[in-house]
Amino acid sequence: MSSAAPISHAPQRLDIQALRGIAVTLVVLYHADHHLVRAGFLGVDVFFVVSGFLITGLIARALGRGSFSFADFYARRVRRLLPAGYAVLALTTLGAFALLSAVQYRDFIAQLLGSLAFSNNMVLWRQTGYFAPDAAFRPLLHMWSLAIEEQYYLLMPLALWLLPRRWTLAAVAAVTLASLALCFYVMRTSPSVAFFFLPTRAWELGIGSVAALIAGRAEVRPAGRALLYLALTLIFAIPLFPLPTADPGWNAVIVCLATAAVILAASPLVNGWAATRGLAKIGDFSYSLYLVHWPLFALARTAFIDAALPWPLTVALVAASYALAIVLYRWVETPLRAAPVNGWRLAGIALAASGAVAALGLGLGQIKAHGPDTRTPLLPVEGLAESGCFAQGAAVYTGACSESARPEMLVWGDSFSGHLTPGIAASTAHPLAQASMGQCAPFANYAAVVHANERAYFEGCLKFNASVLAWLAQHPEVRVVVLVGQYTRTLGKISSYALSAQGTGYRTEPLGQARTAQAQAETVAALHALGRRVIAVAPPPPANFDRGQCWARQVEHLPIWGRFASCRVDEGAVAPQRAATGALMAAFARAGAPVFDMRPALCGAAGCASTAGPAPLYRDQDHLSRQGAVVVGQRLQLGDRLWALAR
Numbered sequence: 001m002s003s004a005a006p007i008s009h010a011p012q013r014l015d016i017q018a019l020r021g022i023a024v025t026l027v028v029l030y031h032a033d034h035h036l037v038r039a040g041f042l043g044v045d046v047f048f049v050v051s052g053f054l055i056t057g058l059i060a061r062a063l064g065r066g067s068f069s070f071a072d073f074y075a076r077r078v079r080r081l082l083p084a085g086y087a088v089l090a091l092t093t094l095g096a097f098a099l100l101s102a103v104q105y106r107d108f109i110a111q112l113l114g115s116l117a118f119s120n121n122m123v124l125w126r127q128t129g130y131f132a133p134d135a136a137f138r139p140l141l142h143m144w145s146l147a148i149e150e151q152y153y154l155l156m157p158l159a160l161w162l163l164p165r166r167w168t169l170a171a172v173a174a175v176t177l178a179s180l181a182l183c184f185y186v187m188r189t190s191p192s193v194a195f196f197f198l199p200t201r202a203w204e205l206g207i208g209s210v211a212a213l214i215a216g217r218a219e220v221r222p223a224g225r226a227l228l229y230l231a232l233t234l235i236f237a238i239p240l241f242p243l244p245t246a247d248p249g250w251n252a253v254i255v256c257l258a259t260a261a262v263i264l265a266a267s268p269l270v271n272g273w274a275a276t277r278g279l280a281k282i283g284d285f286s287y288s289l290y291l292v293h294w295p296l297f298a299l300a301r302t303a304f305i306d307a308a309l310p311w312p313l314t315v316a317l318v319a320a321s322y323a324l325a326i327v328l329y330r331w332v333e334t335p336l337r338a339a340p341v342n343g344w345r346l347a348g349i350a351l352a353a354s355g356a357v358a359a360l361g362l363g364l365g366q367i368k369a370h371g372p373d374t375r376t377p378l379l380p381v382e383g384l385a386e387s388g389c390f391a392q393g394a395a396v397y398t399g400a401c402s403e404s405a406r407p408e409m410l411v412w413g414d415s416f417s418g419h420l421t422p423g424i425a426a427s428t429a430h431p432l433a434q435a436s437m438g439q440c441a442p443f444a445n446y447a448a449v450v451h452a453n454e455r456a457y458f459e460g461c462l463k464f465n466a467s468v469l470a471w472l473a474q475h476p477e478v479r480v481v482v483l484v485g486q487y488t489r490t491l492g493k494i495s496s497y498a499l500s501a502q503g504t505g506y507r508t509e510p511l512g513q514a515r516t517a518q519a520q521a522e523t524v525a526a527l528h529a530l531g532r533r534v535i536a537v538a539p540p541p542p543a544n545f546d547r548g549q550c551w552a553r554q555v556e557h558l559p560i561w562g563r564f565a566s567c568r569v570d571e572g573a574v575a576p577q578r579a580a581t582g583a584l585m586a587a588f589a590r591a592g593a594p595v596f597d598m599r600p601a602l603c604g605a606a607g608c609a610s611t612a613g614p615a616p617l618y619r620d621q622d623h624l625s626r627q628g629a630v631v632v633g634q635r636l637q638l639g640d641r642l643w644a645l646a647r
Contacts, residue, residue, distance in 0.1 A: 014271040016050055019235075019259060020283030023047045026239050028293050028321060031142075032314050039242035041130070044145045045204050045252045046235065047290075049259040051149050052208025053215075059160050060168070060212060073157055075342050077150075078350050083336035084288050084328050085146070086353050089115060090360060092139050092295040097364040099299050099559065101552040103375050104137065105368050111140035112361045116354045118150040125196040133621075136307040142294040144196055151198045152205050169213045176206030180253070187246055189456040195248060204248075204256050211260040224265030231261035232270075246451065285329035292328060293321035304562040305545045305553070374552040378619045381626045383411070383421035383434045390418060391437040395460070396467040399475065404431030406477045409643065411435070412468055413442040413484035415623060416539055420484050420638075423629035428639025433478065435468045437461055441485035444469060444526045446519035448495040448511060455499070462501045472530055480646045481527050483520075483536040483593075486622070488581055490516040513580075517587035524592040533646035534593040538585045540622060541599055542574045547610040547618040548625065555614075569608050594645050601635045 023046035030040025062068035089112060096108045107127055114123035121144040128135050135141055163171050180203035186194040194200040214220050224231075235258045242251045262270070270276050282289070296317050301307055309317070341349065383389040389401035399407070408430040411421050418436045425432050435442075439450060440461035447458040447465075472478060489495050492511035499506045509515060520536070527534045550567035553560050563570065589595045602608050602617065610617055617628035624632065633639060 013263075013266070014276055014280045015265075015267065016054070016263060017280035017283035018270075018276045019046055019050055019262060019279075020286040021279030021281070022235060023050070024286040024289050025279075025282060027142075027290065028318060030239075031294055031297055032318050033308075037239050039239045039247070039251055041247070042239045042242070042251060042255045045248070045255050046259045047145070047286075048149070048201070048204035049208040049211070049256050050263070052152070052205035053212045053260070053263055054208075055153060055156060055205075056160070056172075056209035056212035057215070059157050063160060063165075068157075068161065070157060070161075071343065074153075075346055077153055078346055079337050079339060079341070080333075081146075081150070081287075082350055082353065084291055084333040085115075086357055087328065087332050088291040088295065089140075089357050092299075093357065093361045093364065095295060095299045096139055096361075097368065099303050100139075101374060101549060101556055101558060102368050102371060103378050103552060104302065104549070105365060106375065108139060109361050109365050111138065111143065113358060114147070115140055115143040116358055118147050118154075120144055121147040121151075121196040121198070125192055129192050130195055133307070137298055137302045139295045139298040139302075141298065142290065148198055148201050149205070152202065156205075156209070169210070172206060172209050172213060176203045176210055179203035179206060183248060187249065191246060191451065191454055201248065204252065207256045207260050208263075211264055215264060215266075220264050221266055224261050224263075225267055227261040228265045228267055228270070231258035231265075234258040235262070285325045285333075288328040288333050289321060289325035292324045293318075296321055296324075303559050305550055305560060305564045306562055310562070372555045374555050377616050377625050377627060378548045378552060379626070381419045381422065381619065381623065381629065383418040383436055384425065384432065389421075389434050389436055390415075391435075391440075391464050395437070395464055397435050397464060397471050399433055399435075399471055401435070402431070402433040404433075407431045407433035407475075408478060409433070409480045409482060409639070410468075410472065410478045411482045411484060414438060414440050414486055416486050416537075417442070417482075417484035419619075419623040419625075419629055420537060420633075421629070422626050423624070423631075423633025424482065424639040424642065425633075426630045426639070427633040427637050427641075428643060430480075430639065430643055432639075435464075435471075437464050439489070440464060441487055441490065442468075442483045442523065443519040444523040445500045446490070446498060446509060446515070446522075447500075448490040448498045450489060450495050458499055459506060462499060462506070466501065469526060469530070472527070472532065476531070478532065480533045480535070480643055482642050482646070483523070483534065486539050487516065487584055488539070488577065490519075491580055491584065513584050513587055516584060517591055520588050520593075521591035528592065535642050535646040536585075536588050536593055536595045537642070538595055538597045538599075539581060540618075540624065541569070541603055541608045542577045542581065543569045543608075543610075543618075543621050544573045545569075546621045548616050548620045551611055551616040551618075567610055569610070571607060592647075594647055596638075596642060596645060598632055598636065598638075601632050 023043035026037055026040040026043030029036045059068060059073065093112060096105060100108055110123050111120055114120035120140060124141060124144050128138060160168060179199060183194050183200040183203060186200050234254055238251050238255050245251060300309055300313065300317060384401055384403060391397065403425065410433045411417050411424060412435040414436065415438045417434065421432065421434050440447065443465060445462065447461040449455055449458045490498060490511055491513060495511055498509040498511050498515065500509050524534050545564040547567065550560065550564060554567060585595045612628060612631040615627045616625050617631065619625040
């Protein structure tokens, strides 16, 4: 995080530098291993408050003296942020070219250009979620927070300059509260938007801004000192023992308010502690440390195809992060921050540097593009069409995704139904229709909520599945329904809780095998009542790594280190998951409809294959590629067998 440099018009605050040191340490430990500090990502929230305080204080003091200059303000930001930032972006681009597959590098280029345009938060919102499994392999994931700050820096000076001074505090406080309210509202329906976008994160910087505007009041410092020890305790305790709520949420609110209390206390006692001085030294190079640490971890994880790196390597990467950050701080960040360059010359240098980094990334991308085509085989598979066959939000199923106006077989389920449909279509003459919604298993009235802040999405899942049953009631030409899902998310280890629809509302349901089997029995009974024959398809054999990326790395001759170097599934490591799925499928078979297992087509005595000749069977860890689905379908005559076995 940037957390603007200590300003020349005010003495450096040792306690604020220490807060930076705490924040970046929390983030680094969290990124090294999520088990070290369960909510270490809250260090970013500490940074936001510090940045809001320092930036607003700088602007307000300059406006009060009548000496504020937009040109001077943005020149400071350019000299402060861009040299170290561009150096890391250039080096990360070289590392990405050497270690990322063509598919990963395509996404990386979008992240790189987004970082240069101060909009990487929006790029990442489209690509992934901060807590998604694939986020660990994206080298510029951490640049989302810098984009938030930079967008704030663009807007805040203008806002303070335009506002009459007597209205400034009230206006900033009102915007802060509005942003907080918006954040909690959007979390209910679009948690990724709430996490990545400025309007729903501005309240954190706004808390710092409010603190800057009230810091000079006589009653503020005593109040801050009364709360000091509680605030310090919360800054350390909440990241270690977070409340069981979604983020950004109450954990962030508590940490942000605690950070503001420490800043407002301005305690000489805190400044005298040895720990404060030590953390302040880390705070001095916290921006450089934030920049360099994440690309090291992400690129290493990419080469290992593993989010869990060996402990010795994790320790080495943490040490390397601190060492490289010190070098970057001493030899790039510090000297160039004081460079006597301003005006159009500085703007020209910044634009030229931005263009050079972009040209480097795009040029290396052209070299990547001339290598083996590993992108096409790993494209997402939505089923009968490349796009448009997956329901979005609380969509109503209409039967539009179909091979015929009178389909005879319906494939219904989550993303696993999408990846299997091409294989079914390639192995039967019976025309298909497809009803798919990501993470939405094909149950009549049961949905597992993966993350607590995604309830609205899974309420939409229940509505979608109800509409599938309603559509079937109107289309008697459909004689067989194939149920396809991952299912294991309902067993309790992945999800938070489950829901069912009750009248006009929803009821919380338990997770686990018994309730899932009951939901399957209810679904089969509902379909039998409509006169349909039913069959379920078990998910593919599990893996503990991304099989599609492993294939791509082999084809592109990229390094693969660690336990997955052979691209073979560790049968021992996935045995518990395989056993849990097998037990659930056995319970499904007792629920009134047969279960078809694809394992014989994918596995043999030597284990489970990841390729079919030169082509990948899978596009990621679990989902079949389009070609893989067709291979499996033809090997098993899948469509015709499902038709014959359905009951």
